[in-house]
Amino acid sequence: MAQSVTPRSEDYSRWYTDVVQMAELADYAPVKGCMVIRPYGYALWEAIRDGLDRRFKATGHQNAYFPLFIPESFIKKEAEHVEGFAPELAVVTHGGGKELAEALIVRPTSETIINSMYAKWIKSWRDLPVLINQWANVVRWEMRTRLFLRTTEFLWQEGHTAHATAEEAVAETLRMLDVYEDFCLKDAAIPVIKGRKSESEKFAGAVDSYTIEAMMGDRRALQSGTSHFLGQNFARAFGTQYLDQNNELQYVWQTSWGVSTRMVGAVVMVHGDDQGLILPPRLAPIQVAIVPIWRDGDEQTRVMEAAQGVYDELTAAGVRCKLDDREGMSPGFKFNDWEMRGVPLRVEIGPRDVQSGQVMFARRDVPGKAGKSSAAREGLSAQVREMLDTIQGNLLERARRFRDEHTFDVTTLAELSAAVEKGFARGYWCGDAACEERVKEETKATTRCIPFEQPGVTGRCAVCGGEAREVAIFGRAY
Amino acid sequence: MAQSVTPRSEDYSRWYTDVVQMAELADYAPVKGCMVIRPYGYALWEAIRDGLDRRFKATGHQNAYFPLFIPESFIKKEAEHVEGFAPELAVVTHGGGKELAEALIVRPTSETIINSMYAKWIKSWRDLPVLINQWANVVRWEMRTRLFLRTTEFLWQEGHTAHATAEEAVAETLRMLDVYEDFCLKDAAIPVIKGRKSESEKFAGAVDSYTIEAMMGDRRALQSGTSHFLGQNFARAFGTQYLDQNNELQYVWQTSWGVSTRMVGAVVMVHGDDQGLILPPRLAPIQVAIVPIWRDGDEQTRVMEAAQGVYDELTAAGVRCKLDDREGMSPGFKFNDWEMRGVPLRVEIGPRDVQSGQVMFARRDVPGKAGKSSAAREGLSAQVREMLDTIQGNLLERARRFRDEHTFDVTTLAELSAAVEKGFARGYWCGDAACEERVKEETKATTRCIPFEQPGVTGRCAVCGGEAREVAIFGRAY
Numbered sequence: 001m002a003q004s005v006t007p008r009s010e011d012y013s014r015w016y017t018d019v020v021q022m023a024e025l026a027d028y029a030p031v032k033g034c035m036v037i038r039p040y041g042y043a044l045w046e047a048i049r050d051g052l053d054r055r056f057k058a059t060g061h062q063n064a065y066f067p068l069f070i071p072e073s074f075i076k077k078e079a080e081h082v083e084g085f086a087p088e089l090a091v092v093t094h095g096g097g098k099e100l101a102e103a104l105i106v107r108p109t110s111e112t113i114i115n116s117m118y119a120k121w122i123k124s125w126r127d128l129p130v131l132i133n134q135w136a137n138v139v140r141w142e143m144r145t146r147l148f149l150r151t152t153e154f155l156w157q158e159g160h161t162a163h164a165t166a167e168e169a170v171a172e173t174l175r176m177l178d179v180y181e182d183f184c185l186k187d188a189a190i191p192v193i194k195g196r197k198s199e200s201e202k203f204a205g206a207v208d209s210y211t212i213e214a215m216m217g218d219r220r221a222l223q224s225g226t227s228h229f230l231g232q233n234f235a236r237a238f239g240t241q242y243l244d245q246n247n248e249l250q251y252v253w254q255t256s257w258g259v260s261t262r263m264v265g266a267v268v269m270v271h272g273d274d275q276g277l278i279l280p281p282r283l284a285p286i287q288v289a290i291v292p293i294w295r296d297g298d299e300q301t302r303v304m305e306a307a308q309g310v311y312d313e314l315t316a317a318g319v320r321c322k323l324d325d326r327e328g329m330s331p332g333f334k335f336n337d338w339e340m341r342g343v344p345l346r347v348e349i350g351p352r353d354v355q356s357g358q359v360m361f362a363r364r365d366v367p368g369k370a371g372k373s374s375a376a377r378e379g380l381s382a383q384v385r386e387m388l389d390t391i392q393g394n395l396l397e398r399a400r401r402f403r404d405e406h407t408f409d410v411t412t413l414a415e416l417s418a419a420v421e422k423g424f425a426r427g428y429w430c431g432d433a434a435c436e437e438r439v440k441e442e443t444k445a446t447t448r449c450i451p452f453e454q455p456g457v458t459g460r461c462a463v464c465g466g467e468a469r470e471v472a473i474f475g476r477a478y
Numbered sequence: 479m480a481q482s483v484t485p486r487s488e489d490y491s492r493w494y495t496d497v498v499q500m501a502e503l504a505d506y507a508p509v510k511g512c513m514v515i516r517p518y519g520y521a522l523w524e525a526i527r528d529g530l531d532r533r534f535k536a537t538g539h540q541n542a543y544f545p546l547f548i549p550e551s552f553i554k555k556e557a558e559h560v561e562g563f564a565p566e567l568a569v570v571t572h573g574g575g576k577e578l579a580e581a582l583i584v585r586p587t588s589e590t591i592i593n594s595m596y597a598k599w600i601k602s603w604r605d606l607p608v609l610i611n612q613w614a615n616v617v618r619w620e621m622r623t624r625l626f627l628r629t630t631e632f633l634w635q636e637g638h639t640a641h642a643t644a645e646e647a648v649a650e651t652l653r654m655l656d657v658y659e660d661f662c663l664k665d666a667a668i669p670v671i672k673g674r675k676s677e678s679e680k681f682a683g684a685v686d687s688y689t690i691e692a693m694m695g696d697r698r699a700l701q702s703g704t705s706h707f708l709g710q711n712f713a714r715a716f717g718t719q720y721l722d723q724n725n726e727l728q729y730v731w732q733t734s735w736g737v738s739t740r741m742v743g744a745v746v747m748v749h750g751d752d753q754g755l756i757l758p759p760r761l762a763p764i765q766v767a768i769v770p771i772w773r774d775g776d777e778q779t780r781v782m783e784a785a786q787g788v789y790d791e792l793t794a795a796g797v798r799c800k801l802d803d804r805e806g807m808s809p810g811f812k813f814n815d816w817e818m819r820g821v822p823l824r825v826e827i828g829p830r831d832v833q834s835g836q837v838m839f840a841r842r843d844v845p846g847k848a849g850k851s852s853a854a855r856e857g858l859s860a861q862v863r864e865m866l867d868t869i870q871g872n873l874l875e876r877a878r879r880f881r882d883e884h885t886f887d888v889t890t891l892a893e894l895s896a897a898v899e900k901g902f903a904r905g906y907w908c909g910d911a912a913c914e915e916r917v918k919e920e921t922k923a924t925t926r927c928i929p930f931e932q933p934g935v936t937g938r939c940a941v942c943g944g945e946a947r948e949v950a951i952f953g954r955a956y
Contacts, residue, residue, distance in 0.1 A: 027598075027599075029591070031545050034545040034546075034547060035545070036542070036595055037543040042542045042543055063524065064520045065520055067507045067512040067513070067514065069512060069617075069631065088574060091570060092584065096565065096567075096568075096621065097567075097619075113507070132517060136615075139546065141573045141575075152547075
């Protein structure tokens, strides 16, 4: 714990791995490609889960649970789906001591198994819409592990809805993208670009895929959530039909949407700095670290009593806090420790503070003296809450500024190439897959999305110069 | 939905399956042995999970997440463990399109993979105790599926703790058994018998296993939660050691404890009746169903306005309620529907109720007229809450009376045989596995536990007549 992380400015990739391991968010598992989510990281995931789950329920969704195992034949029923997922599957061939007649796939996503049930449950237009979400683990084989970002097994939620009309399903697809954006802005303090995925980047089996794209601290893109309009592709493959009001059989229109433990990686990468993690207060498992400071036993008694009082008051006010009463460690060591772990606000209490009826605040988002201020002990919890809101707002503002400062309008491939070295490139794209491919080959950047926000006029494709109706965001991605 | 369940009194087993399917708690999955937990059943599981999780956190535990896949070699490291679990394993042999060098086991329980991490994380006595819980899916191959009771995949929580001394680990084992009992009594309204498992019934790899045993409505036993003292068995197999205060390496002492989706089955089986489900208010996804009653449009307007007012007031008071505004269904149909689904309290509102400023209560736990009473509209939410508490208390009391009335003290094998036809037998047992085996062969009953509550004097074994120091509970079990 006395170690410090590799500075972010020195080596971003090592910094990330250091932070995740030293802050005890996660660790490598003995199984290749797998990770262990440690208590501090899991508490962060619980806060993400609760923030999303509350929004899902508020928009009329219910949770359910479908099996981990999917018959191999199911995966093969939707042609694009199997093509997309085949290389990533984990296969169970033996169960209960015997070889299975049909191999079982460990779910990489659940469209197929869920459609097999919807086909059974949905009978009439009265049964629609079906608005179900599932919190689950999924498996997609990975060789290069990056904790939270690329792991063979990860945790996520997957929403699966069925509707009577295409319009309703499209509206649901976009509604859930809005829900994701709302969560990112308000809870994770991460600004996102909402948009449509290109044909080559969309989900295997979808008609249209939508995404929220965020810029990480190294200016690379992270797809942070996706929402798919599936049309009737899976409904036709599984015979998911309903009797409409004219008593005619119709296929349902579907959506699916998901956010995963990748979001933990996004929070780390968007906000962290050279010292380590910086957690947005809304998601922080510990929002306030209280560090008592004393030199002798007499001071210790008085300071600890005051610190305990602060802890009790803040806890009663619903602030998640931790009183650092560890002995044999200097205050300076504790400061560094909580900073590395990204606790948004530190409250220091020394003998003089006790005497003068105040405490010292140290903001995690503003290093050094600039982030320190004194606060009256009287009415402390209101001041703490206000400060946490300020920090939350500042993190979002800072991330937005950073993203905007590193997003460049481009009109030529040369400009695009230069831009993606420094961040996102925003430029007209004719929509041709060949241009997209050329960008990828020459710059290692992909189309992140065709953003909803568009100039509204046509232009010239930055790659081929042909007519283009929309701008796209290009970037190197995780 | 117009169908009704097979009466419980007629065929308990069919009744159970009917209730689970018709109340839409769960359904059979296309994969043999697997189930789908539907939204209503999952909401019940969420209430169980939240009730337990709150208690785990209040006793100092943190959640974490360990991988689904366990290297085959890990499972084999603890001799009794592999022997116990080998016949139930699901095996992944292929991943990412290739045959794996070492097969992966889909976790049946996580002692092994968790110890591989604890061995890495735990270094000194300062790191102890480690108090971690995991919410996860596990797989144990089953051929005979019974929804919630026996399924190849099920959801559960598994606590895994490590301690410096055997005493601390034993104390933790028993503390968690108390936590389970507290949950069962206060939330699930299920009385349980706490006790020790016999040698033959204990967990594969444990030194001692403890259990909470409950009596179902057909007087069979259901093991509803277990807590194991693992001694140093897994610590030795995985080298989980710490430096003690004298700087000497010691193996840690461990516990594990779990409750699963079986608990949903227990709630169904303990409380339900001929009409269907009866849910304890603390766990019920819907605590109150509000059913408006009208004949014409004029009545409808006034009644619906009043019903909406009741809904708003109860919701604001934190009561989980549902306003049944479905058209084209008679009140009688709705009454039956909510009764079948086990909603604890029905609030009926008709035109005369609106006029006289009252509503009608119908308790689910007391059928017919005896369960009906009128309540003033004024101050309704307080009356609803009081009534829900009364129902909660009555369900527990009733289940306890039922269990006690069907528990018989026995002194001979003949008495024991007769008793387990009618419920639980409580009799002295010498502790010899041969006597236990004989009971099993002759009566199909097993030792459920050696209860903590003991007469305190020695007696004669009901089977062999030999000296016995303890009584055991015998019963036929799920």
